[in-house]
Amino acid sequence: FLVDELSQEVVFRAGSGEAGRLIAAQGGVRLKIGEQGIIGWVAGSGLPLLVNDVSQEPRYVPHTALLATQSELAVPLKIGQRVIGVLDVQSDELNAFSLDDVAILQTLGDQVAVAIENARLFTELEEHKATLEERVRKRTEELATALRQQKIEADKTKAIVEGIADGVMVFDAHQKVIMINPAAEQMLNLPVPIMLGQDMRDLITRADGVLDREASLRILTVLSALVGSRERLEAGEPLIQTRLQLGEKTVAASFTPVALTDGGPFNVVAVFHDITKEAEIDRMKSEFLSMAAHELRAPMTSIKGYSDMLLMGVAGEHDEMQKQFLNTIKANVDRVLEMVNEFSEISRLETGALKLDFKRLRIDDLISEVVVSLQPQIEAKKIHLTVELPPDLPQVWGDRIRIIQVLTNLVTNAYKYTPAGGRIAIMARWLDDTMQIDVADTGIGIAPQDQERLFTRFFRADHPEVRRVAGTGLGLSIAKSIVEMHGGRIWVESQLGKGSTFSFTLPVADHGQKRSLREQEPK
Ligand code: ADP
Numbered sequence: 001f002l003v004d005e006l007s008q009e010v011v012f013r014a015g016s017g018e019a020g021r022l023i024a025a026q027g028g029v030r031l032k033i034g035e036q037g038i039i040g041w042v043a044g045s046g047l048p049l050l051v052n053d054v055s056q057e058p059r060y061v062p063h064t065a066l067l068a069t070q071s072e073l074a075v076p077l078k079i080g081q082r083v084i085g086v087l088d089v090q091s092d093e094l095n096a097f098s099l100d101d102v103a104i105l106q107t108l109g110d111q112v113a114v115a116i117e118n119a120r121l122f123t124e125l126e127e128h129k130a131t132l133e134e135r136v137r138k139r140t141e142e143l144a145t146a147l148r149q150q151k152i153e154a155d156k157t158k159a160i161v162e163g164i165a166d167g168v169m170v171f172d173a174h175q176k177v178i179m180i181n182p183a184a185e186q187m188l189n190l191p192v193p194i195m196l197g198q199d200m201r202d203l204i205t206r207a208d209g210v211l212d213r214e215a216s217l218r219i220l221t222v223l224s225a226l227v228g229s230r231e232r233l234e235a236g237e238p239l240i241q242t243r244l245q246l247g248e249k250t251v252a253a254s255f256t257p258v259a260l261t262d263g264g265p266f267n268v269v270a271v272f273h274d275i276t277k278e279a280e281i282d283r284m285k286s287e288f289l290s291m292a293a294h295e296l297r298a299p300m301t302s303i304k305g306y307s308d309m310l311l312m313g314v315a316g317e318h319d320e321m322q323k324q325f326l327n328t329i330k331a332n333v334d335r336v337l338e339m340v341n342e343f344s345e346i347s348r349l350e351t352g353a354l355k356l357d358f359k360r361l362r363i364d365d366l367i368s369e370v371v372v373s374l375q376p377q378i379e380a381k382k383i384h385l386t387v388e389l390p391p392d393l394p395q396v397w398g399d400r401i402r403i404i405q406v407l408t409n410l411v412t413n414a415y416k417y418t419p420a421g422g423r424i425a426i427m428a429r430w431l432d433d434t435m436q437i438d439v440a441d442t443g444i445g446i447a448p449q450d451q452e453r454l455f456t457r458f459f460r461a462d463h464p465e466v467r468r469v470a471g472t473g474l475g476l477s478i479a480k481s482i483v484e485m486h487g488g489r490i491w492v493e494s495q496l497g498k499g500s501t502f503s504f505t506l507p508v509a510d511h512g513q514k515r516s517l518r519e520q521e522p523k
Pocket of ligand 1: 409413414415417418441443444445446454459460461462466470471472473474475476477500
């Protein structure tokens, strides 16, 4: 009989002799441990029990009338203190078993218990092994599926990258080319065998003449900047965009660092987009602007000169109406001249003809200069202007005339788009290597959707107050170009009807100076 832990019963498992065969023939028997029969009692107590005459034994429960049991001996099967079953013998004679038999049967029982336990452990182990094997098999299958899926995805990505019209190159952390698509080969004019696995530096030496030298040096500079400065990447300043001139082609290139594993080295993905057509159209637009500006300047200057002379009365006196007409002519001529100036400015910025003359500058001087020149018209409009500058402002590194131009544009706008009685504040502050200048007004403000387009050419908000004052919509786009040429940023924060704050940054002199010296070093 073996213990069934779950039901707390001892269960007949095997038997021989008459009693055993009979019980087996009747489908075995289950006895509640500690409650039913001699066997139940032995299983419960863990002690042997010798009964010489079962008819005198209250714990005896006859199993079947066919068994003529007179005496019975049962010993526990134990592993340590744990009872795992009962070994039981029965006889149809009274006093069939002696105390010696108890000892023999218990010895036998101990052996049996060990054998049973071993068999059980073995089976368990086999089962465990089977489930383990099953698990391993399943896991392998899952992995295989995942790998297949990954390969499908990778193939898809590869097909997409191969197929797109933009050039794509991937560099590893050592600036070695690990992938290049046909479009990139074509743009860079490079055959694949030279490229793959090659260090970009060797490539330039070896492919001299094939590869555009200046362009490849640019790529290299960008790569080393990206690969070299992990902190910068982690600070979230990753993308570098630049323009490359590759023979006849103009290519916009963007470089993005990508970490393929967490904390692993950065690969750099470079995307080249052919913008030859756009660049050509841009060039034609600038050319047209510069030509128009050039051709318009002489006649406009002449018209301005003559209308000024007429107004001064050089050609005789005028009545009120004639004076009024002449004033209108003069105001409009001034406006056209201003536009002409802005046109040529734009084309000089675009063709790169405008070179900055960098010097150490005191920003408070520049602000004063702008304030002095604009004060009369600001006061005439009854606008209150304040300048708030902290003491000990460091010097900035920039082009005096151009910074004055940016400041003038921002303060003029603040004045133009702020109704009479409003306020304008000019502020400056600095943090480490950048100076920030703010021009705040309490004017008409700018709608959120307009704020994004503000710095593009010819944009003017669709607002009655804007239409009322003269303007070309070029000022802010020029200011943006100038600020960016200084390595700074320009932006606006504004609320419609409440006012606007335009801010821009400039490099602080010592830092900016170092940076531009570095850029001039031979590469
Ligand atoms: P312009 O002033 O000649 O129109 P800008 O490029 O200087 O051109 O400005 C573009 C547009 O931005 C303006 O037409 C106006 O709609 C808006 N804007 C600029 N500055 C301000 C300001 N301080 N307050 C409200 N709107 C402004």
